[in-house]
Amino acid sequence: xxxxxxxxxxxxxxxxxxxxxSCRSSKSLLHSNGITxxxxxxxxxGKSPQLLIYRMSxxxxxxxxxxxxxxxxxxxxxxxxxVEAEDVGIYYCGQLLENPYTxxxxxxLELK
Amino acid sequence: xxxLVESGGGLVQPKESLKISCAAxxxxxxxxxxxxxxxxxxxxxxxxxxxxxKPNNYATYYADSVKGRFTISRDDSKSMVYLQMDNxxxxxTAMYYCTAAANTPMDAWGQGASVTVSS
Numbered sequence: 001x002x003x004x005x006x007x008x009x010x011x012x013x014x015x016x017x018x019x020x021x022s023c024r025s026s027k028s029l030l031h032s033n034g035i036t037x038x039x040x041x042x043x044x045x046g047k048s049p050q051l052l053i054y055r056m057s058x059x060x061x062x063x064x065x066x067x068x069x070x071x072x073x074x075x076x077x078x079x080x081x082x083v084e085a086e087d088v089g090i091y092y093c094g095q096l097l098e099n100p101y102t103x104x105x106x107x108x109l110e111l112k
Numbered sequence: 113x114x115x116l117v118e119s120g121g122g123l124v125q126p127k128e129s130l131k132i133s134c135a136a137x138x139x140x141x142x143x144x145x146x147x148x149x150x151x152x153x154x155x156x157x158x159x160x161x162x163x164x165x166k167p168n169n170y171a172t173y174y175a176d177s178v179k180g181r182f183t184i185s186r187d188d189s190k191s192m193v194y195l196q197m198d199n200x201x202x203x204x205t206a207m208y209y210c211t212a213a214a215n216t217p218m219d220a221w222g223q224g225a226s227v228t229v230s231s
Contacts, residue, residue, distance in 0.1 A: 039218065041218075043157075048223055048224055049149075049209070049221055051221075054216045054217070054219065060216075061219075092156065092157055094159075096217045096218065099162065100174075101147075101159035102159065103157040103158070104156075105156050106156045106157075
């Protein structure tokens with residue numbers, strides 16, 4: 001199974017500043033079709049997860065452009081510019097390249 | 113708007129069965145792969161099962177932890193997806209989320225169905 005490793009496990013950010021979350025996969029997530037199958041989700045307190053970024057760098061519908069995704073074949077970054085109160089929650093990276101789909105352990109974002 | 117509504121969760125004893133359902137609307141259900149993802153209390157996300165579309169022969173895939181005990185199915189005429197859970201174990205206790213590939217994999221999520229397995 002592909003292991004997804006996130007860091008840090010928690011981050012505290014001052015509103016208006018930026019935050020970065022890293023995710024590393026144990027295997028390349030680059031498919032032969034040129035698509036990298038890493039996804040980012042946010043689970044706000046008491047809510048269901050929501051998709052933020054798909055295929056490494058594509059912003060999901062309705063997601064503010066303060067969020068961006070980047071990376072290589074095995075190392076990925078979610079960046080949040082100008083963090084707001086509504087960004088609080090747990091961020092998960094996930095790989096949808098092959099079964100079984102797997103997720104990272106999550107990164108908890110809090111405000112200072 | 114895309115909407116997924118789960119139902120059928122509850123409290124069951126170990127080794128019992130339970131079937132949870134998910135009603136979908138707001139997208140072309142028959143064109144969408146469907147998934148179940150669960151989250152044990154205080155834990156992270158765990159993918160459980162996936163079912164593809166008719167052109168892909170409704171192929172199904174399962175996590176090793178549930179293989180042979182859980183069955184995912186769908187009814188395109190009703191825009192419904194199901195998860196039949198047999199021989200339940202205490203470690204299956206979790207919130208079960210229905211997710212859809214409305215436009216891209218797992219881009220829509222339901223509110224979840226709570227399943228508790230306890231004697």
